[in-house]
Amino acid sequence: MADWRIDSSVAHLPEFATLDAVFALAGERLTSDPLSEVVRIERDGIRYYVKRYHGAGKGLRRYVGRPRVKAEWQNLKRFAKWGIATAPVVAWGMERSPRGFTRGAMITREIPDTLDLAELARREDPRLRDRVWVDKVSRQLAAATRTLHDHHFVHNDLKWRNLLVDGQGVLYLIDCPAGAFWVGHWLRWRIVKDLACLDKVAKYQLSRTQRLRFYLQYRGRARLSDNDKGRIREVLDYFKGRE
Secondary structure, X not given: OEEEEEOHHHOOOHHHOOHHHHHHOOOEEEEEOOOEEEEEEEEOOEEEEEEEEOOOOOHHHHOOOOOHHHHHHHHHHHHHHOOOOEOOEEEEEEEEEOOEEEEEEEEEEOOOOEEEHHHHHXXXXXXXXXXXXXXXXXXXXXXXXXXXXXXXXXXXXXXXXXXXXXXXXXXXXXXXXXXXXXXXXXXXXXXXXXXXXXXXXHHHHOOHHHHHHXXXXXXXXXXXXXXXXHHHHHHHHOOOOOO
């Protein structure tokens, strides 16, 4: 049984109308793995990313819990609800059989004129040397990350490749199928992981002052407390021996 929903902005496109139609779509394949594939198509001058899942996820998720595709669309919708800029989800849903998850898909509308931060780093983009531009993006990222963590939510893959920025310097968070709510020790540990994932590239691209400024922006304070210093040490140590 399929549960498929579409936004009114794409209701006129018959190829988005049903899950069967979405899985029949042909487009430019961007990625593919045993669980999913992403294709890009263009309609009426607008590009869309179609992510199709053939499996619920890895490990126990194959049998219990939220399928990965459901987690992905729910998390992007949460971002929008919390005021975090993200890719608009225009169609979503999945199909189940008596044995469980069968397939699912999510379609997002392209955010025009964007590149991910990892690509900017790879290209040695001059914007990463512009202190004003870096500060503008840093403040947006700090606010978005703080919003996630204030809701006891962690991204779990908060890497530069999942951060888009447009020509006006507006930041967007994308691709969050592993994001989830946590409490207690597990929340604290996963917050460290989120921050460490951000710093993994930042330490090669930004100055120590810029990285420290980001952390202070994230914490919403002018000076580090003793607890902050301890967390920063955990962040710096997180990937030691694993790079």
